[in-house]
Amino acid sequence: xxxxxxxxxxxxxxxxxxxxxxxxxxxxxxxxxxxxxxxxxxxxxxxxxxxxxxxxxxxxxxxxxxxxxxxxxxxxxxxxxxxxxxxxxxxxxxxxxxxxxxxxxxxxxxxxxxxxxxxxxxxxxxxxxxxxxxxxxxxxxxxxxxxxxxxxxxxxxxxxxxxxxxxxxxxxxxxxxxxxxxxxxxxxxxxxxxxxxxxxxxxxxxxxxxxxxxxxxxxxx
Amino acid sequence: xxxxxxxxxxxxxxxxxxxxxxxxxxxxxxxxxxxxxxxxxxxxxxxxxxxxxxxxxxxxxxxxxxxxxxxxxxxxxxxxxxxxxxxxxxxxxxxxxxxxxxxxxxxxxxxxxxxxxxxxxxxxxxxxxxxxxxxxxxxxxxxxxxxxxxxxxxxxxxxxxxxxxxxxxxxxxxxxxxxxxxxxxxxxxxxxxxxxxxxxxxxxxxxxxxxxxxxxxxxxx
DNA sequence: TTAACACTTACAGTTGTTGTAAGGTTGGTA
DNA sequence: TACCAACCTTACAACAACTGTAAGTGTTAA
Numbered sequence: 134x135x136x137x138x139x140x141x142x143x144x145x146x147x148x149x150x151x152x153x154x155x156x157x158x159x160x161x162x163x164x165x166x167x168x169x170x171x172x173x174x175x176x177x178x179x180x181x182x183x184x185x186x187x188x189x190x191x192x193x194x195x196x197x198x199x200x201x202x203x204x205x206x207x208x209x210x211x212x213x214x215x216x217x218x219x220x221x222x223x224x225x226x227x228x229x230x231x232x233x234x235x236x237x238x239x240x241x242x243x244x245x246x247x248x249x250x251x252x253x254x255x256x257x258x259x260x261x262x263x264x265x266x267x268x269x270x271x272x273x274x275x276x277x278x279x280x281x282x283x284x285x286x287x288x289x290x291x292x293x294x295x296x297x298x299x300x301x302x303x304x305x306x307x308x309x310x311x312x313x314x315x316x317x318x319x320x321x322x323x324x325x326x327x328x329x330x331x332x333x334x335x336x337x338x339x340x341x342x343x344x345x346x347x348x349x350x351x352x353x354x
Numbered sequence: 355x356x357x358x359x360x361x362x363x364x365x366x367x368x369x370x371x372x373x374x375x376x377x378x379x380x381x382x383x384x385x386x387x388x389x390x391x392x393x394x395x396x397x398x399x400x401x402x403x404x405x406x407x408x409x410x411x412x413x414x415x416x417x418x419x420x421x422x423x424x425x426x427x428x429x430x431x432x433x434x435x436x437x438x439x440x441x442x443x444x445x446x447x448x449x450x451x452x453x454x455x456x457x458x459x460x461x462x463x464x465x466x467x468x469x470x471x472x473x474x475x476x477x478x479x480x481x482x483x484x485x486x487x488x489x490x491x492x493x494x495x496x497x498x499x500x501x502x503x504x505x506x507x508x509x510x511x512x513x514x515x516x517x518x519x520x521x522x523x524x525x526x527x528x529x530x531x532x533x534x535x536x537x538x539x540x541x542x543x544x545x546x547x548x549x550x551x552x553x554x555x556x557x558x559x560x561x562x563x564x565x566x567x568x569x570x571x572x573x574x575x
Numbered sequence: 576t577t578a579a580c581a582c583t584t585a586c587a588g589t590t591g592t593t594g595t596a597a598g599g600t601t602g603g604t605a
Numbered sequence: 606t607a608c609c610a611a612c613c614t615t616a617c618a619a620c621a622a623c624t625g626t627a628a629g630t631g632t633t634a635a
Contacts, residue, residue, distance in 0.1 A: 221460060224468040230451075240438060247445040269500045272493040277478045278403075279490045281502070283623055319580090322624055327583065328624090346580070346633070504592060540611090542594055548614060549593090565604075567611065 135249060138179035139163040139254075140170060140196065141211070142188050146234070147299070148184065150241075159240055167191065168173040174198040178205075181248055185211045186219060194226055201227035207248040243270040261294040262354030264338055275336045285310060293342065302349040326350065359400035360384040361391060361417065362432070363409050367455065371404065371462075378463055392420040396552065399426075402469060403418065405449075406432045409538060411489060415447055423516060424447035425480035425489060428469040432457070437534040448481070482515040483575030484532040485559055496557045506531060507550040547571065 137159045141147040146161050153163045162177055164170055168189040174182060174196075183202060186193030197208055210228040212219045220231050229251075230244050242287050258265035264275040271287025282290060292301050292309050307317040310325065326342070333339050343351050359412050360366040363495040368384055375382045380547045383398055385391055395403060395417075403421060407414030414463025428450040450472075451465050479486035480561045494501050494563040503511060512519055513522050513530050529540040531546065547563070554560050564572050 156490060163477060169394075195470060216463075217458060221464045224464045227471070229472070237438060243442045243445045246598065249450075251450070270491075270493045270502045272488060272491045272500075279488055281491045282495075285624070318625075322614080324584095324625075326581095344581070345380055351393075506593070539594080541596080544613065545594075545615095546613095551613095565612070 134160045135181070136160045136162065136177070136179040136255075137245070138177050140174070140188070140193070141181045141183070141185040142167065143185075144179060145232075146185075147257065153184075153238055153241065154245075159245075170196050174200060175205060180210045181206060181245060183211065183245075184208055185234075186223065186318075194222055197223065197228050198226045200276055206241060207252045209244060209248060259291070259294050261290075261297065261352065263341065266290060266294055273336065275338065278336055280332070280335060281296055282329070282332060285325045289325060290328050291335075293350060297352040298348045298354055300345050300351040306349070334343045355381045356402070356510045357381045357383065357398070358402045358466070359395055359402040361395070361409070361414070362404070364406075369370075374459055374462065374545065375404075375466075380466075382478040391417050392424070395421060396426060399574065401473075402466060403427075403429045404432065404466075405429055406455075407444065408434060412449060415443060418444065418449050419447045422481060423518070425478045425510075427478065428473045429495050430465060430469055446561055479498075480512070482511075482518065482562075482573065484562065487511060487515055494557065496559065499557055501553070501556055503533045503550070503553060506546045507553055510546060510550050514571060518573040519575055521566050521572045525534060526570070 135158075137154055137254065139150050139154075139161060141149060141150060149322070150169070151161045151163055156336055158323055164173055166173070167188055167256055170188075170191060182205065182221060184193050184197060186197075188196070197210065199276065200208060207229045208227075209230045211232055215233050223231055230242055230248055232241065245323065253262045258274065259268055264273060266273055266287075268291050270286065271282040271283055271291070273290070288309050289306055292306060304317060307313065310316075310322065330339050332344060333341060341353050343353055345351060356379075358375055360371050360375075360382060362371060362384070362390065369473050370456065372384060378448060383400065385394055387394070388409055391409075391412060405421075405424065407418075409417070414431065415480055418431065421427065421429060425467060429448070430451045431444045431455060432453055433444070433451040434455050435534055440443050442457075444452055448511060452569055453465055477490075479487050484528045487494055487508075489512050492503040492505065492512070494503055494511070509530050510527055511525060523539065525538060527543055528534065532539075533541065551560050551563060554562060564574055566572060
């Protein structure tokens with residue numbers, strides 16, 4: 134069941150939206166308390182957020198920005214009038230789509246469907262700053278390019294991405310590769326790092342991995 | 355340099371769009387010949403397509419659909435009036451955003467920026483209906499799951515996806531795998547199909563490939 | 576200058592991918 | 606029901622990719 138969270142202070146409008154969405158088969162939750170909206174939404178973990186920009190406590194734009202920073206899903210912004218400034222502002226803050234009130238039922242549902250489709254089929258890639266990594270198949274993406282990492286390359290890079298931008302010790306990497314940090318084969322690890330760097334060179338990402346002498350490795354950014 | 359391709363038959367409008375985009379720092383290319391637009395765009399490999407739906411030769415919607423099937427995106431659709439039906443139709447065909455003409459300069463640029471940002475980190479996956487395929491690494495995605503196909507498996511599935519839902523003949527597949535349809539090794543192809551199906555079973559996608567006796571294979575949907 | 580640390584390259588064992596071969600199953604037709 | 610062509614499955618060996626080992630060459634900081 135697809136979950137949608139509505140953030141709208143006008144109770145009449147809110148009821149109408151809930152009604153439309155529920156009849157369309159969505160599981161709808163509305164925010165009633167406008168303190169700390171971002172935390173509430175994060176807890177609800179909806180598949181889509183319907184966000185009015187005119188709110189009592191906090192600007193909808195602020196909320197939009199915070200949600201995007203937390204990597205929370207598609208956001209459809211609602212605004213009362215066709216304010217161009219509002220629209221531009223919202224888009225720049227990372228809103229995924231924009232709709233003016235009062236809104237046509239079919240248009241609303243079409244926009245929502247479109248957003249959900251866009252995000253649903255998307256794999257859950259891990260953000261590495263200037264690239265993304267599929268943690269499952271170790272497919273590496275940069276812009277529209279993609280390439281495959283071998284199992285060892287992928288496991289090392291994944292560890293680095295997950296700890297970014299902190300240092301990952303050799304013993305940690307050793308544990309990841311061979312399940313133990315007891316008897317580290319320093320050289321084997323080294324060879325695998327060389328191989329990873331060589332592969333990353335294909336996407337001009339070689340200098341992303343930084344060596345911290347005596348400590349380990351880390352990803353820039 | 356970000357490349358944008360404009361598909362617009364009204365030369366006045368086209369010039370204006372080109373001017374706006376060039377002044378904004380984009381590398382702009384316009385389609386002049388409206389035969390086989392999709393192939394032209396594929397060759398240009400733009401970072402974004404600005405597509406008018408009212409075209410002489412072929413419907414903009416058809417082009418939109420074909421582009422999406424080829425994994426080319428993002429697509430910003432232009433339409434003359436605020437036709438709700440056009441908008442809904444476009445969104446359902448996978449357009450990524452929608453704008454009415456005549457369009458405000460700032461709004462156009464904001465929409466484009468937004469689309470580019472959205473797609474920047476994103477890999478260009480090809481939509482296979484209930485799954486997506488990275489045409490480069492042959493990584494297969496379904497929901498949040500992903501797995502890797504071998505080279506042969508990937509090439510077969512890619513061909514099927516690109517022709518969906520039409521039938522792909524054995525000789526076509528043979529040409530894709532071995533560069534020739536002259537001396538088809540029916541059995542070798544068959545074995546590769548069995549292997550692909552077996553792999554797809556892991557994501558419950560096995561029955562996606564349908565056998566058309568005497569003709570070839572096709573993807574459902 | 577030196578010793579510890581970091582990096583590179585080549586080689587061989589292992590694993591995964593692919594075409595071949597041989598036999599089984601299915602579906603339309605008489 | 607019996608037949609045949611089309612389709613499917615499995616096992617095997619040749620081939621390519623990945624990985625650890627070994628034996629070196631650079632680099633850094635005291």
